Amino acid sequence: MIKIRALNRDSLSDEDAPTIRREAQEEIALDMYNKALRHQCNGNYEEAVSILEKLLTENIPQLESQGGLPKTMSTLKYSCYFNVGNIYVQKKNDSDALDNFLKAADLDSSDVTLWHKIGTIALKLDRFRQAAYAFLKGLECNESHWPCLDKLISVLYAIQDTVTCLLYIGKALVLDKDYIKGHVVRKLIFESNPAAKEYYQAYNPDYILEPDFDGVVTEEDEKMIIKNLEPLCKRLNEVEKSFGPKPLPCIALPTALQDFTWVSLGKTILNLHNYITENKLSYFSKVDITKCMSREYTDVEAVPIENTAENSNENVIDAKPIVLPSTEPQTMEVENEVKPEDNFEQRRPSLSSENNNLSEPNCSQGEDNDEMDQDTEDQEDNSEQKEEKKRTAKRKRDLLSDLQIWGWHSKRKSAKKGKSEKDFTIQGALTRIIPSYLLPNGINIERNKNFDKNKGIDNIFTNFKSQLSSTSVNFEKYFGTENEKNDVTNFWTKEREHLDVVDLIEEYTVSLAKMWNKKWPKELISLYLKAYDKYREHFEHPELFNGLSSFEEIKNDALVTLMYGEIVYFYLKTEDKDKRKVHPTSLIQLQLLSTWKEQWQEDYFIMFVRIHWLRAYVLKGLSNHTLAICAYQLVI
Structure with missing residues (x-):
């Protein structure tokens, strides 16, 4: 039947397009490969590489998509990688040559000459263990391949794999008892490590088949062998040193300290930490606080602070400190409350x-x-x-x-x-x-008459605050005074053997945590929260019962954690509080420390109240009213 179709070229469908049969595609691939070989023989390496890479990226994948490659095409693919590797060797591009040889080895690992080429190029690139692996694979293909065996012994001696080296020296001496290099290397190993002989004999019971060293090697031959091995050993030592730790740089401050205040000091330390993070430097790099990246300075001129009422009240929050409860017994009403209007x-x-x-x-x-x-x-x-x-x-x-x-x-x-x-x-x-x-707890009924009976769990803490003695803690004016200036000056000029940003973060947070009973400027609160985040990046909670951490370290960590929790739950607004939480591990750590009465000594009562008061707030926020009340009862 005659097909009727339009003569327009655009109207041709895919079904009408001519298709090339598989046999024809294979013939085209073979013609392209032969053309590349002719260019390679004539020294036209660029043209040869271009054709071979086209075969590997276009023609051969097209044949693979049609049901896999036949044996002839698999051999063609292997030959393409092998010849591309040889061309790169001629062009002294050892890295690309090694990559192509390895791809060829993935297709056919039975070619001993290919493994010898891989091992030789790996030695040039100072990849000693890869070279040893290639020579071993070559010997698996042919146990008597002498080039692989000779170079393998040199590499094994250089990387100090003495037992394996002695094993292959024995195999070489079985093939050639006058193998001078084998006798010399074996002598060097036994002289440097006498115990290696006994261990090797136990490892290889067939050592009796190896010929003994009968003095056929002259002194000149021994010196020549050692001279040839020394460059290889030196190269290996240099490569190993390059992988070792490098000396850390000394970093100057990105921003200088503007004045001797805790706010200014916090900004300087946090900027330094951010600079190290952004530039991917080591946090243990030494920091020179006498230098700045913009200028050098030996001292910081403090901005004069006037002790006026305006300066003392400016940017100072209304203190909501943790104060100590009075020693008189307290009581509370929690649940099952009934309104007076009930019938x-x-x-x-x-x-x-x-x-x-x-x-x-x-x-x-x-x-x-x-x-x-x-x-x-x-x-x-x-x-x-x-x-x-x-x-x-x-x-x-x-x-x-x-x-x-x-x-x-x-x-x-x-x-x-x-x-x-x-x-x-x-x-x-x-x-x-x-x-x-x-x-329980000696509850006084008369003192409980004024307790609001119609309010729920949220008002327990409010009523408790009203019953606390505001004079339990003496709040002295500190920030904006000479005392603050002197403390920051001592912090800045303190002599240290080694100073890095981790040390600065730790000392800064611990110093602020000890000022829990002072009124803080608002800006200092946000700086402390950021400093605490950096602190937790480098420090985990110390183990309490393994004896590796001193009580001073445990105490400082507890103070830092407790100060963070008090700021989050007592000062932050609700929307900010939801973004920050005290981790349950931190809360458990503090609860355990609240029982260490002997270690805390005179600070025990203060720490006990602060810890359980914080626990009560955290548990109340989690709607765990039962445990919150238990913590509250411990406080009162």
Whole structure:
């Protein structure tokens, strides 16, 4: 059937395009390879490499996509890599030559001459272990290939693999008992390490087949062999030294210290740390604080600080320090709070009471006993009313009513007239029933009257703050005074054997952490948070029980962590607080340290209160109210 189609060229479809058969593609590839060989024989290396690389990147992959390469094309691909490697050897491009030889070895690893070429080029590039591997692979192809065996012995002696070297020396002496190099190298190994002979004999029981050194080697031959081996050993030593640690540079400050204040010092240290990070330098590089990258200076002129009221109050936050609680016992109400407006008449009536009109909860136990007889008579007189109440519908069981049963035993008529006080919480009923000297932590009921009963867990901490003594800690004016200037000057001029940015970060954070009872400028708070982040990049929490860390190191780490937590939970706003958290590991570390009373000595009470007060805040933020209350009780 005759096809009718348009004569326009653009109308041709892919199905109508001519296709080249697989056999024709193979013929084209062979013709291109022969053409490249002719260019190579004529010295036209550029043309030859161009054709061979085109074969490797276009023609051969096209054949592979059609179901794999036949054996002839696989051999052609190997030959292309091999010839490209030879061309690069002629052009003295050893690195590219080695890469192409290795690709050829991946296709066919049975060519001993190819492995010899790889090992020889690897030696030129000072890749000694790669060269030893190539010579070993060559000997796997042919055990008696002498060029690989001879060069392998030299490389093994240079890299000081003495046992393997002795093994192949023995194989060489079996092939040629007059192998002078083998006798000399074996003698050098035994002289430098006498124990190697005994170890080698145990490693290779067939050593008895090796000929002994019978003195056939002259002194001149020995010197010549050693002279040939020395350059190889020196090259290996130089390569190994290049991989060793290099001397660290001495770094000057990117920005100079402007004045002797903790704010200025923090900016200088953080800029130095950022400079080292951005330039990928070592954090342990020595820092010369007497030099700046823009200029050199031997001293820093401090900006004069006037001790006026304006300067002292400027940029100073309202202090929210951790203050010590008073020693008087405290109490709190947490849960099961009931509003006064609740209708108590709807609760379950008491089993021994006539009605739900409750007397004063603060009646003494003696008054309760005096009224018991009168309560019994009242119960008999009002039996009709009691039977009527029993006929009413059952109401929801109320735990507070049950506690009132055991607290009052029956209806009590208060001796005092007036408005009666009611128990709105279970804790209130318990504190009325149980004598004060049996209450936990010596809770004083009278001090608890002013506690707000209608507020939840969030107000416990607020009420506790109001009960703390504001005079427990003496806050002296420090920032913006001569005391600050003197402290920063001592920090800056302190003599140190070695100073790097890690040391500066550590000393800076520890110094600020010890100022927890002072009013901080707002800018210093943000600087401390950044410094703490850098501090944690270099320092983990020290182990507490392995004995490798001194208590001073553990103490400083705890102070830095505690100061960070107090800033995050006591000073930051809610949106900023969500970005920063105290890690649970840090919290556990502090909790363990709060039990080290002997080590803290006179600082134990302060650290105990600070640690558990911080724990209470952290646990409250996690809505773990039970543990938060436990931590709170430890504080009070």
